[in-house]
Amino acid sequence: MINRYLFIVFTVLVCALMADGKSYYNTVENQFGGLFPDKGMRMAGRYKAIVDDRLIEENATMADAVTTDMIDVISTSYRYQLRFANLNNKLGKTKSIKNPMTGGKTTITSPQWGLVFNYDEQGNYCAVVLSCDNSAPYDDITDERSMRVSLMQYQDDDVTKVASTTVSKGVSLEDDLNTLCVDVDERGVRISIGKEELQTVLEASIVRPVGAVQVGYLVGPGSRVAIERAVLTIEREDQVAPSTLWTLEALDEYLANSIDPVEGYWCYLDRDMEEKWLRIGGRYTLAVVRADDGYDLIYIDGAQVKKSLWNPGMLKGHMVKTVFSGNYDLTWIDATMEPISEDAYATIENGVILTFNFPVFKSQVRFAKVIERD
Secondary structure, X not given: OOOEEEOOOEOOOOOOOOOOOEEEEEOHHHOOOOOOOOOOXXXXXXXXXXXXXXXXXXXXXXXXXXEEOOOOEOOOOEEEEEEEEEOOOOOOOOEEEEOOOOOOEXXXXXXXXXXXXXXXXXXXXXXXXXXXEEOOOOOOOOXXXXXXXXXXXXXXXXXXXXXXXXXXXOOOOOOOOXXXXXXXXXXXXXXXXXXXXXXXXXXXXXXXXXXXXXXXXXXXXXXXXXXXXXXXXXXXXXXXXXXXXXXXXXXXXXXXXXXXXXXEEEEEEEEEOOOOOEEEOXXXXXXXXXXXXXXXXXXXXXXXXXXXXXXXXXXXXXXXXXXXXXXXXXXXXXXXXXXXXXXXXXXXXXXXXXXXEEHHHOEEEEEEEEOOOO
């Protein structure tokens, strides 16, 4: 099971948008809007344009060029496909690039291109990188051309090759179109490729980053990539809108006049967590206010993971009354904005200790009541 950052946030009425199998197409019909929002782009060593119904990007620099789609993927399960070609991949074709460090020229004989996925807000990502080469380029009898398919992980300036394989059948080994596809879920990724039909070539276990991610493509040094279409299919997408009408000033005034012993400000006290399943997202301060069938939990401050997502006054959740005194059912929103409620419950001890229990994850977090917020 993937580690999940624990935001101490809950909701009972979750406004969820379910999108089963919803696909987003990026083609010339929409001017490749998600991948190419401008009419033209020319940067140092890079050129991007739409030519003959295809998105073209050329990279004459010494570093990989990465472009991501503007769509954020919140779901843990999705498929991304690119129908594209490397126009500089023709047998015998080379590309010379000026090396800015030495001033000399570097000749690229096997340019790389590929698909990018799980691109997070820190700029870390995974990529399926393609390159073609010959076993004996000067021997017409024994020479065989093949494509190397490599799953790479780029994180904090470190590059790791997760898995790699060689393909020689069912794919274009020069400058024609191939379809490259990744199927991503909580267990890892399955990679398929083909000129006419897809064949699965790699499967690997990788950890999807917490929160929204993006997808896109990679153009290696010396490559000229032509994209015919990009298709993102989201199998399941849950989104919540945890906004409320509460402001800090309104909460201060309301709670100062409350006689309900549960209502008030509660600050993080301690935790007992199985961190391979749950991680704390911050040392939170919450406001507890009465709602229809229990209490709403309102975020005040303290978020550390995905801090930019949370503003004071946002709904962090709900506690629903049960037949047992001091015991409440819980539903929460995790860091990916997905509601979680399986066996979760809260207890209040002596009116001053509020405990959130998550038995499925063998974890609990405690909060202490305070007279007023800092």
